[in-house]
Structure formats: structure tokens, C-alpha cells
């Protein structure tokens with residue numbers, strides 16, 4: 514069954530449990546700040562590994578000491594779905610281990 518777009522209320526409820534994340538232009542997004550460029554790069558690799566496992570991929574942007582994710586679900590017409598929040602939850606669990614905040 515295809516993943517359905519979440520309603521505005523469902524998105525607001527889920528965002529309340531994900532401090533730092535927001536929905537901007539129909540994309541679930543967060544920017545993490547890290548200690549240096551190498552730490553940021555390591556986080557990108559770890560996120561890429563999770564994305565391959567979930568078969569769900571964000572636009573990942575590596576900066577000097579930042580990593581930005583922006584994701585929606587292409588197969589749902591670019592809407593935000595449960596799959597996007599699943600990715601965000603998974604990234605939230607590993608980010609502190611990289612010193613990200």
C-alpha cells in the first residue's frame with residue numbers, strides 16, 4: 514500500500530516530539546551543528562547508511578560543521594509522510610553520538 518500524506522494535525526503532533534525539526538515547503542527538515550568538518554562528514558555517512566537501510570533518502574547537505582537534512586516522500590507526490598518521520602526518528606537516535614546538536 515502506498516504511503517499516505519500526513520494531515521496538518523498529524524504533522525504538528527509528530528513535530529512536537531521532534532525538537533529541532535520543522536516542515537518547510539513540504540519538506541521535513543533539520544540542520545545539525547557539529548564540532549568540525551570531519552565530525553559532520555561522519556554523520557553524513559551514518560545517515561546515508563540509515564537511508565539505504567530504510568530505502569528512503571533525504572537531500573543531505575554537508576557544510577563546514579553542519580549537516581542539513583530535508584526530506585519528503587516522492588512516491589506520495591512530494592508530501593510529508595510517516596516514512597519521513599521514521600527517518601527523522603532514526604537520525605535523532607544516532608546524532609548525539611556524533612556530538613551533533
Ligand SMILES: C[C@H](O)[C@H](O)[C@H]1CNC2=NC(N)=NC(=O)C2=N1
Pocket residue numbers: 568569570571584585586587588589
Ligand atoms: C525504488 C525506491 O524504493 C524508491 O525510489 C524510493 C527510494 N528513496 C526514496 N526517498 C524518498 N525521499 N522518497 C521516495 O519516495 C523514495 N523512494
